[in-house]
Amino acid sequence: MWQPSAPQSEWQRANAEFKPGPGENGGNWVARKELPERWQMRYGNLRFWAMLSGSRHLGVFPEQATHWDWISERIQQASRPLKVLNLFGYTALASLVAARAGAQVTHVDASKKVITWGRENQALCGLEDRPIRWLVDDAFKFVAREGRRASQYDGLILDPPKFGRGPKGEVWEFFKLMPDLLGACRNLLSPKPIFIVLTAYAVTTSALTLYYSMRDLLTGMKGRFEVGELITEEQSAGRCISNALFVRWLA
Numbered sequence: 001m002w003q004p005s006a007p008q009s010e011w012q013r014a015n016a017e018f019k020p021g022p023g024e025n026g027g028n029w030v031a032r033k034e035l036p037e038r039w040q041m042r043y044g045n046l047r048f049w050a051m052l053s054g055s056r057h058l059g060v061f062p063e064q065a066t067h068w069d070w071i072s073e074r075i076q077q078a079s080r081p082l083k084v085l086n087l088f089g090y091t092a093l094a095s096l097v098a099a100r101a102g103a104q105v106t107h108v109d110a111s112k113k114v115i116t117w118g119r120e121n122q123a124l125c126g127l128e129d130r131p132i133r134w135l136v137d138d139a140f141k142f143v144a145r146e147g148r149r150a151s152q153y154d155g156l157i158l159d160p161p162k163f164g165r166g167p168k169g170e171v172w173e174f175f176k177l178m179p180d181l182l183g184a185c186r187n188l189l190s191p192k193p194i195f196i197v198l199t200a201y202a203v204t205t206s207a208l209t210l211y212y213s214m215r216d217l218l219t220g221m222k223g224r225f226e227v228g229e230l231i232t233e234e235q236s237a238g239r240c241i242s243n244a245l246f247v248r249w250l251a
Contacts, residue, residue, distance in 0.1 A: 005237035063230040075101035084155040092118030099130035138166030147187040210247040
């Protein structure tokens, strides 16, 4: 939507470029230079593996670093043991942050591959002794079962994709299933929940839509909402590139 600030020669220095293909999830990476199969990255004391995957993803969404800091602060300030549920947990960076801060974490993702990736990140951080329960499961089905078991959590982290499939081919569509998932999550909140974080990359919605959905979920509960966009700031021109929408609630 705007003119690049860096010359084309700078763009050509990129190690690889993702070429979109037909369909929403189509495309492939084209390497311009030889790359290792995977490489280490770091944010503070959080270490993790990155790689070119079959999708356009690399194993990390840098714009979520603001959530990692916020979650860590909330857990440390609680001054009591907390149970945190991370749905659509991907490569577990939020789970590792929560575990390092002292929470007991349940990490759920439909992909066995990214669960393995998350465990490798856990080892890279030296957090093997921290209580993280790893589950390959469909998020909606898991939440429903946890509700029947009367399980409770003090913190919820939700990072749903726009579209996805569960381990048994279950179809996830953000706009169809998100309201029902939020309703089911209400049943999992402890008597004194601390926080909820919801991030959406389905950018055809709006931050206000997320806010009103979360407000419905938390009817009758006191707390503060934060609503907005996750952004990446250009180094070249300082412009802010919107990556995702979010709503956070703090008791």
